[in-house]
Amino acid sequence: MILVTGATGRVGYRLLEALADTRAEAVAMVRVEAKGLDLPGPGENLVGTFDDPPAAEQLQAFDRVFLLSPSSETQAELEIVFIDALVAAGHRPHVVKVAADGFLDPGCDVRFMRSHREIARHLDATGLPASYLAPAPYMEMLLPAAAAIRREATLYAPAGHGTVGFVAAADVADAAAQLLTGPVPPAGDDPGVFTLTGPESLTYANVASRISAVFARQVRYANQPEDRAREELLGAGLAPWDAEGMLELFAWIRAGGAGQLTSHVREVTRHAPRGLNDWLEGSRAAFLEPPLDGAAPSY
Ligand SMILES: NC(=O)c1ccc[n+]([C@@H]2O[C@H](COP(=O)([O-])OP(=O)(O)OC[C@H]3O[C@@H](n4cnc5c(N)ncnc54)[C@H](OP(=O)(O)O)[C@@H]3O)[C@@H](O)[C@H]2O)c1
Secondary structure, X not given: OEEEOOOOXXXXXXXXXXXXXXXXXXXXXXXXXXXXXXXXXXXXXEEOOOOOOOOHHHHOOOOEEEEOOOOOOOHHHHHHHHHHHHHHHOOOOEEEEEOOOOOOOOOOOOHHHHHHHHHHHHHHHHOOOXXXXXEOOEHHHHXXXXXXXXXXXXXXXXXXXXXXXXXOHHHHHHHXXXXXXXXXXXXXXXXEEEEEOOOOOEOHHHHHXXXXXXXXXXXXXXXXXXXXXXXXXXXOOOOHHHHHXXXXXXXXXXXXXOOOOOOHHHHHHOOOOOOHHHHHHHOHHHHHOOOOOOOOOOO
């Protein structure tokens, strides 16, 4: 039986869909009962949070755990509490953790990656069988830029000329579904690390050209100065810790850190990674019509 955390989010929701398609037995962990009502699958939910995990007897029902929490100042603390609860339950489930590309590179000083590095050190030290998904920035990271694209036909980002191997959240979910339903890694094996990227490494100028082509409307890229980007991130409601994290992420992108491509999506999911043009087609509404509530930037 699989426990899916982060089940209401971008990756977790699609993971539940993928698991339902294969009729795998999965239960979503939700913070409050009501959040579980419209999730894909047979509708079995467990109420719990990372800092207030389900009881040991409940956790013991799961031999696979999908571990995903949002990036935040407390991410490492919360996931470590949850991992310790799994260890205390004593049944040694296989943990499939979502980290981020760059988390194993000590030279990558983006705070989001540092948090994942700290969690991975802790998880590895427990000796639980573990696998890591290390996605490139999601294509969904482009959604908060949609408002300025509609308004000013401009894609703003402090990304310089850096390239990004953008991956669709749906491909991260498909990879997770495969790992959670495949063989458990043998005890004592080093954890598998799967760096998930899309098929192309694109600059933001390339992305603006793709948006222009897909929506038949000329969109340009404007490289934003860091101070202006900070103002916008804070103005969009991000906490200072998260806003500084986004700026570190873009500095890493400008320095060429996010440009690598791998074949791991294809190897794990046995299908090609989704391309940006297809993703844009599928996200047409977000780029052409004002959303009911604007997408805030997040990682
Ligand atoms: N964005 C990117 O480009 C990118 C790239 C690579 C890696 N990542 C990594 O991907 C992860 C984010 O994935 P995502 O975009 O799918 O996340 P997301 O859409 O923000 O969803 C977060 C999920 O976590 C749940 N959650 C939040 N706080 C919780 C708590 N205290 N206890 C239990 N559940 C809690 C949320 O539930 P509620 O509905 O109750 O809030 C939601 O289901 C991060 O770890 C990030 O570092 C992101």
